[in-house]
Amino acid sequence: xxxxxxxxxxxxxxxxxxxxxxxxxxxxxxxxxxxxxxxxxxxxxxxxxxxxxxxxxxxxxxxxxxxxxxxxxxxxxxxxxxxxxxxxxxxxxxxxxxxxxxxxxxxxxxxxxxxxxxxxxxxxxxxxxxxxxxxxxxxxxxxxxxxxxxxxxxxxxxxxxxxxxxxxxxxxxxxxxxxxxxxxxxxxxxxxxxxxxxxxxxxxxxxxxxxxxxxxxxxxxxxxxxxxxxxxxxxxxxxxxxxxxxxxxxxxxxxxxxxxxxxxxxxxxxxxxxxxxxxxxxxxxxxxxxxxxxxxxxxxxxxxxxxxxxxxxxxxxxxxxxxxxxxxxxxxxxxxxxxxxxxxxxxxxxxxxxxxxxxxxxxxxxxxxxxxxxxxxxxxxxxxxxxxxxxxxxxxxxxxxxxxxxxxxxxxxxxxxxxxxxxxxxxxxxxxxxxxxxxxxxxxxxx
Ligand code: TRP
Numbered sequence: 001x002x003x004x005x006x007x008x009x010x011x012x013x014x015x016x017x018x019x020x021x022x023x024x025x026x027x028x029x030x031x032x033x034x035x036x037x038x039x040x041x042x043x044x045x046x047x048x049x050x051x052x053x054x055x056x057x058x059x060x061x062x063x064x065x066x067x068x069x070x071x072x073x074x075x076x077x078x079x080x081x082x083x084x085x086x087x088x089x090x091x092x093x094x095x096x097x098x099x100x101x102x103x104x105x106x107x108x109x110x111x112x113x114x115x116x117x118x119x120x121x122x123x124x125x126x127x128x129x130x131x132x133x134x135x136x137x138x139x140x141x142x143x144x145x146x147x148x149x150x151x152x153x154x155x156x157x158x159x160x161x162x163x164x165x166x167x168x169x170x171x172x173x174x175x176x177x178x179x180x181x182x183x184x185x186x187x188x189x190x191x192x193x194x195x196x197x198x199x200x201x202x203x204x205x206x207x208x209x210x211x212x213x214x215x216x217x218x219x220x221x222x223x224x225x226x227x228x229x230x231x232x233x234x235x236x237x238x239x240x241x242x243x244x245x246x247x248x249x250x251x252x253x254x255x256x257x258x259x260x261x262x263x264x265x266x267x268x269x270x271x272x273x274x275x276x277x278x279x280x281x282x283x284x285x286x287x288x289x290x291x292x293x294x295x296x297x298x299x300x301x302x303x304x305x306x307x308x309x310x311x312x313x314x315x316x317x318x319x320x321x322x323x324x325x326x327x328x329x330x331x332x333x334x335x336x337x338x339x340x341x342x343x344x345x346x347x348x349x350x351x352x353x354x355x356x357x358x359x360x361x362x363x364x365x366x367x368x369x370x371x372x373x374x375x376x377x378x379x380x381x382x383x384x385x386x387x388x389x390x391x392x393x394x395x396x397x398x399x400x401x402x403x404x405x406x407x408x409x410x411x412x413x414x415x416x417x418x419x420x421x422x423x424x425x426x427x428x429x430x431x432x433x434x435x436x437x438x439x440x441x442x443x444x445x446x447x
Contacts, residue, residue: 004162005237010170012250014320017169018230019255020176021317022105023223025262025310026284031215032263033277036207037199041263043213047220048256051430054422055226055391056248058398061410063235064244065402069327070229073236077402088397091390092324094228094382099321099348100355101375103153106314107145107356108134109307112285116303120293124275127290131282136361146352153318154345157326160337161237165319172312177258179309183302184261192271196264199277210440217437222383224255227390230320233327245414258313284310322348384441392434399427 006014032040066073070089078085111134121127134141156164187193221227231251235244266288267277273294275287288306292299322344329340358367358374367374398407404423412419439445 004160005239006161006166006234008239008242010162010166011234011238011242012247013169013173014165014316015225015231015234015247015251016254017173017316018225018234018320019223019251019317020173020258020313021223021225022102022310022314023219023317024255024259025180025313026105026281028219028223028259029263029266029277030280030283031219032200033267033283034280035209035212035215036204037277038201039203039205039208040212040216041200042203043208043216044220045256047217048224048252050425051217051391051433052220052224052226053248053252054425054430055221055395056224056231056252057245057411057422058394058426059226059229059231059391060235060238060244060248061398061407062394062402063229063232064238064242065406065410066232067236069236069331070232070324071328072331073232074397077397079401085397085401088390088393089229089328091228091386091393092233092328094386094390095230095321095324096344096348097351097378097386098228098382099318100351101378102314102318102321103149103348103352104142104146104356104375106149106311106318107142107147108285109311109314110145110148111141112289113304113307113311115289116292116300116307120300120303121289122293124287124290127286127293128282130289131285135359136364139357139360139362142356143353146349146356149315149318150345150349150352152315153322154341156315156319157322157341157345158338161234161323165234165323168319169316172316176309176312176316179305180258180261180265183306184265186302187265187268190268190272193264193268195271196267199267199271200260200263214437214440217433218384218388218441221387221391223259224252225317225320227387227394228321229324229390232394233324234320236327243414245411385438388434388438388441392431392438395426395430395434399423399431 032044062073062077066077068076070092071086072089074089075081075083075086115130121130156168158164159167187196225231266284269291270277270287273291275291279287289303292303295302325344326337326340329335329343330337354367355375355378357363364373369377372380407423408419411422415422436445
């Protein structure tokens, strides 16, 4: 069987498309806002460079050398066939779990694309009412748009790596960059721009709690799509001689660039119209639409293209969250792509409905366990535990288990004298940092 591979640019766009997602445009600004801005952003940037970039290279390497789904790639690269290392590949399950809320949020975004042209809320109070009503009462609307999201994502996955995923990214990624870049340029012309720069880049160390630092590490993994085999699965379809280091660098740069541009742009708009940056998850769904309303017809246009860009970012990430498990069933159980895509899509669709209901007044209580509802549990378990754990497994696997000579053969030419820094960082520094983060997340360690 001939396997369709990415073209080089297709891979870069698909991997960037995976990384640039709701995490960049929806989550990053609100967690930066909630954690006081500057100091948090600095910790995030350092983590992305010192940990994220290294793990990205490692994850790409596993996929590139393994050439198969996550489980099979770990298995072929492990020293013995029966090795337990193959379980490292099961982190793909985290992707499906993330999808159970990711698809729901993409649904909200579709709804806001429609609202942009039909009925932008005219004040923050009204915007808050619109969002809360959708979230807590309007089950039908949420299921409708979640269904749309499921159908689109599954349709792309059905068409495979080349005809589906690569095409989607080649079309949507440039559009996304143009929209966010254009809106950023507009933001630079507004008075509040300098205030936004100060908020994002001047650190106020008093605001930097240990929780904020740990949040920054968790977010670095989430935003770079690390730790569950998304990048691994894409890298398995890389063309030969792929420049893994350069590809990783481009993906990291794109991801960070879009997050910073989106953040600066959003905060400029919010400050220009006197909104608060520390709003939490409702930031782009509540404060921002009210600001767009204030801007008049320009605002309607900006709102439309902003939510479209957010939808594009979400869709290109969503396919990468689902593809690892699709690939797994194709490679290991010889399922047809059709069967695998529909089954995985069906899984996140159905569980997604439970996730969605857990936010509603009607079913919320039923679906709340301890301190969190189902939606928040999934977010917490995946982003705070499974992704760092997956990253830890990958770092140790590449650092200690794959023969050093193979790792060197793939990377030495590109990394040069930096190879040893990367390699020993992966062996010691990164595992220690990740273990600290996970212990903190689990509440076992307080810093
Ligand atoms: N990186 C994406 C975002 O920022 C989400 C995502 C896509 C992801 N694929 C992933 C997160 C794999 C973790 C693992 O929204």
